[in-house]
Amino acid sequence: MPELSDQRRYAEDAAVVLSGLGLPPAYGKLLGWLLICDPPGQTSAQLSAALGLSKGSVSTGMRMLESSGLARRVPVPGHRGHAYEVRPDAVIRIAADASKFRVFRELMERGLKVVGGDDAPGTERLRMMRDFYAFIEDEMPRLVERFEAEYGAKGDHDG
Amino acid sequence: MPELSDQRRYAEDAAVVLSGLGLPPAYGKLLGWLLICDPPGQTSAQLSAALGLSKGSVSTGMRMLESSGLARRVPVPGHRGHAYEVRPDAVIRIAADASKFRVFRELMERGLKVVGGDDAPGTERLRMMRDFYAFIEDEMPRLVERFEAEYGAKGDHDG
DNA sequence: TCGTGTGTTCAGAACTTACTGAACATTCGA
DNA sequence: TCGAATGTTCAGTAAGTTCTGAACACACGA
Numbered sequence: 001m002p003e004l005s006d007q008r009r010y011a012e013d014a015a016v017v018l019s020g021l022g023l024p025p026a027y028g029k030l031l032g033w034l035l036i037c038d039p040p041g042q043t044s045a046q047l048s049a050a051l052g053l054s055k056g057s058v059s060t061g062m063r064m065l066e067s068s069g070l071a072r073r074v075p076v077p078g079h080r081g082h083a084y085e086v087r088p089d090a091v092i093r094i095a096a097d098a099s100k101f102r103v104f105r106e107l108m109e110r111g112l113k114v115v116g117g118d119d120a121p122g123t124e125r126l127r128m129m130r131d132f133y134a135f136i137e138d139e140m141p142r143l144v145e146r147f148e149a150e151y152g153a154k155g156d157h158d159g
Numbered sequence: 160m161p162e163l164s165d166q167r168r169y170a171e172d173a174a175v176v177l178s179g180l181g182l183p184p185a186y187g188k189l190l191g192w193l194l195i196c197d198p199p200g201q202t203s204a205q206l207s208a209a210l211g212l213s214k215g216s217v218s219t220g221m222r223m224l225e226s227s228g229l230a231r232r233v234p235v236p237g238h239r240g241h242a243y244e245v246r247p248d249a250v251i252r253i254a255a256d257a258s259k260f261r262v263f264r265e266l267m268e269r270g271l272k273v274v275g276g277d278d279a280p281g282t283e284r285l286r287m288m289r290d291f292y293a294f295i296e297d298e299m300p301r302l303v304e305r306f307e308a309e310y311g312a313k314g315d316h317d318g
Numbered sequence: 319t320c321g322t323g324t325g326t327t328c329a330g331a332a333c334t335t336a337c338t339g340a341a342c343a344t345t346c347g348a
Numbered sequence: 349t350c351g352a353a354t355g356t357t358c359a360g361t362a363a364g365t366t367c368t369g370a371a372c373a374c375a376c377g378a
Binding site: 010013019022032036040088091095107108114116120121125126129132147151 | 173306
């Protein structure tokens with residue numbers, strides 16, 4: 001281990017956290033780095049050098065970050081390619097992403113079909129769980145709105 | 160593939176969903192099966208036979224489910240060992256588990272230390288994200304309470 | 319106390335996944 | 349249109365994870 005900078009170490013730590021959620025380490029490294037790097041926009045070459053990842057890994061990883069809406073490309077004047085930066089609302093997107101809840105709700109829904117009728121032992125619990133996930137799915141956007149209102153009022157920020 | 164029953168297939172599907180969150184397939188299979196099986200309490204031997212898992216895998220997997228509070232042991236009269244069943248509030252525990260949010264908040268907190276001062280490019284965004292996670296962490300228990308109140312009122316359920 | 323039915327642990331095998339590196343594609347400036 | 353810089357894809361490999369199976373530990377009834 002050749003003496004990691006604080007920033008680089010931060011990217012590594014982010015990778016550990018994201019791995020825990022089932023995402024590839026390279027994905028977490030890239031996101032972590034983009035959260036704290038200066039300048040905020042980084043080219044593939046910069047990312048590759050900073051994180052010790054191959055061009056291929058950077059390409060694939062940034063593609064994932066883009067398609068999940070966490071990063072975007074920005075043009076670089078006088079440069080052939082583009083740079084990447086995290087979107088301002090990136091982490092809100094992670095949390096507010098309802099698809100995670102939807103998947104669970106659907107699983108409960110399917111469970112109800114399989115469990116074997118209205119008086120099967122698991123029916124009541126499955127109904128409750130289904131309703132719970134539907135509830136959260138519904139309320140999450142509202143919660144985000146409330147946060148934005150409160151936070152905007154407190155500090156007065158642009159998008 | 161020797162003709163899976165609907166129930167068994169359901170367990171397999173649950174495994175896929177849980178794998179997506181970074182959990183071992185055996186863990187998901189066990190949870191999925193316990194959600195829909197009849198009787199609701201199952202011994203190790205039953206689980207092993209139903210899911211085609213070794214005794215070892217059942218032991219390890221159920222240990223995980225227990226320690227994350229999703230399943231519990233129940234005594235079986237006239238039987239040497241015990242049975243396992245999912246806890247009634249299992250899935251609420253998954254969702255309401257604040258530790259996931261805390262980990263992210265701490266990551267943002269650490270980012271602020273690394274990003275390089277108050278006017279570094281990422282500072283503002285990191286602050287917002289930190290506050291956002293703190294907000295969710297705070298509100299999640301309240302949301303669960305609201306669900307329980309609404310749900311209890313609607314259907315009148317015991318624990 | 320012993321025997322039997324259960325539960326646990328862990329080394330190793332089997333499998334899965336992520337990363338690299340090189341070939342290929344693309345884009346832009348001249 | 350060409351050349352150079354950048355981006356993408358993918359086969360192969362390295363690394364990591366999960367599952368099994370067998371040895372071991374434990375608890376209960378007789």
